[in-house]
Amino acid sequence: MSSPPTTETTKGERTYQAILDSAYLLFLQNGYSATSMRQIALAAGLTPGGIYNHFPGKDEIFQALVIAKHPYLTIFPVLQEAPGDTAEAFIANVTNLLEATLGNDPDFIKLMFIEIVEFRGRHFPKLVETIYPMMYPLIARFDNPESDLRPEIALPTLVRVFIGNIFAYYLTEILLHDSGIPSEIRTVRLEDFMQVFLHGVLR
Amino acid sequence: MSSPPTTETTKGERTYQAILDSAYLLFLQNGYSATSMRQIALAAGLTPGGIYNHFPGKDEIFQALVIAKHPYLTIFPVLQEAPGDTAEAFIANVTNLLEATLGNDPDFIKLMFIEIVEFRGRHFPKLVETIYPMMYPLIARFDNPESDLRPEIALPTLVRVFIGNIFAYYLTEILLHDSGIPSEIRTVRLEDFMQVFLHGVLR
DNA sequence: CCTACCGATCGGTAGG
DNA sequence: CCTACCGATCGGTAGG
Numbered sequence: 059m060s061s062p063p064t065t066e067t068t069k070g071e072r073t074y075q076a077i078l079d080s081a082y083l084l085f086l087q088n089g090y091s092a093t094s095m096r097q098i099a100l101a102a103g104l105t106p107g108g109i110y111n112h113f114p115g116k117d118e119i120f121q122a123l124v125i126a127k128h129p130y131l132t133i134f135p136v137l138q139e140a141p142g143d144t145a146e147a148f149i150a151n152v153t154n155l156l157e158a159t160l161g162n163d164p165d166f167i168k169l170m171f172i173e174i175v176e177f178r179g180r181h182f183p184k185l186v187e188t189i190y191p192m193m194y195p196l197i198a199r200f201d202n203p204e205s206d207l208r209p210e211i212a213l214p215t216l217v218r219v220f221i222g223n224i225f226a227y228y229l230t231e232i233l234l235h236d237s238g239i240p241s242e243i244r245t246v247r248l249e250d251f252m253q254v255f256l257h258g259v260l261r
Numbered sequence: 262m263s264s265p266p267t268t269e270t271t272k273g274e275r276t277y278q279a280i281l282d283s284a285y286l287l288f289l290q291n292g293y294s295a296t297s298m299r300q301i302a303l304a305a306g307l308t309p310g311g312i313y314n315h316f317p318g319k320d321e322i323f324q325a326l327v328i329a330k331h332p333y334l335t336i337f338p339v340l341q342e343a344p345g346d347t348a349e350a351f352i353a354n355v356t357n358l359l360e361a362t363l364g365n366d367p368d369f370i371k372l373m374f375i376e377i378v379e380f381r382g383r384h385f386p387k388l389v390e391t392i393y394p395m396m397y398p399l400i401a402r403f404d405n406p407e408s409d410l411r412p413e414i415a416l417p418t419l420v421r422v423f424i425g426n427i428f429a430y431y432l433t434e435i436l437l438h439d440s441g442i443p444s445e446i447r448t449v450r451l452e453d454f455m456q457v458f459l460h461g462v463l464r
Numbered sequence: 465c466c467t468a469c470c471g472a473t474c475g476g477t478a479g480g
Numbered sequence: 481c482c483t484a485c486c487g488a489t490c491g492g493t494a495g496g
Contacts, residue, residue: 073481088379094474095476102338107481176378177373181333219429222432223426223429226425229425242417243417253414257459257461
């Protein structure tokens with residue numbers, strides 16, 4: 059009688075999620091190595107040993123977070139769903155959807171940086187192998203003579219520079235975050251990056 | 262009589278440098294927290310206690326590396342020295358100089374990622390404050406009615422997207438490094454990023 | 465610059 | 481899921 063059937067998540071599932079949420083915040087703050095299992099346990103509301111009922115070890119917590127929060131997996135669905143008959147319209151829609159989905163918060167990208175710094179990008183080969191073939195046709199549909207794209211730009215360049223510009227916006231957002239400079243550079247938005255991507259800076 | 266006067270560096274200076282070099286490689290490989298003083302000492306050819314004759318602690322080794330190898334400080338002199346009467350010529354020269362100076366090696370940027378991940382970008386405010394005012398006039402000289410730049414692009418946007426594209430190239434280089442994908446995307450160069458920056462992707 | 469060592473903390477486990 | 485603990489390793493220091 060003590061467990062209400064209206065609740066759809068079990069206590070175990072809620073603890074599992076609490077561990078993930080606590081670990082996510084701590085990893086973003088201090089990185090992987092500098093975050094201890096004891097810190098995660100405390101933040102999740104249990105004692106150090108309790109974590110091991112839900113995860114085999116620290117590494118597996120990070121693995122689960124990579125699967126849940128990786129930027130590729132955050133950005134890709136947005137690209138998938140964006141409409142647009144021309145490249146220009148498509149990119150405008152992607153920009154709006156990304157800003158609506160991710161906002162100006164660059165946190166979602168930090169897990170990738172942790173992977174680069176502390177795991178030597180261990181998962182990137184498999185991720186790139188998985189995502190790139192799915193992304194390719196998405197942009198390849200604009201690779202035809204009637205397209206509004208400049209024909210002299212190779213398709214791989216297009217894909218890489220496009221993704222690169224999304225990362226560039228959020229990376230510079232991190233760099234400028236909390237910096238005290240009084241500049242208008244802080245007001246630059248993803249839209250501005252994409253305007254340059256579309257039209258360039260020259261007359 | 263045992264110290265040859267022809268040698269311009271003392272033994273102490275050489276040890277200091279050996280510690281820095283060893284720490285640099287280890288930090289790039291494993292990050293800051295996962296690198297121990299013992300590893301650094303071993304790689305530098307001394308015992309753990311010996312390091313403390315040259316550095317007060319682990320943190321100060323990282324500080325010294327940030328000063329010596331920070332990407333802002335690597336990229337900025339290249340921008341400073343690049344000639345060019347038009348923005349287009351200037352950017353072409355910057356691109357060539359950067360590729361000649363940094364090559365395709367994205368290592369120089371990883372120290373910045375370690376700072377983001379493990380130090381919450383502690384030094385960025387001061388760095389941005391120092392570098393941005395010096396960079397601004399560098400690009401502002403193209404901000405006039407006779408310039409070849411599109412007048413509707415604000416100067417802060419120009420600066421940020423430009424730097425962002427340099428980072429985007431090296432960041433995607435890291436992501437693709439060692440990934441087994443058989444694509445032509447690996448052959449994209451900094452020059453291609455800058456071509457898009459200059460002219461955009463649309464007709 | 466080495467030897468030997470300090471207290472603290474780490475990831476993980478045994479047993480209940 | 482907690483209590484109590486394991487061996488290992490950490491950054492740093494004392495003394496020479």
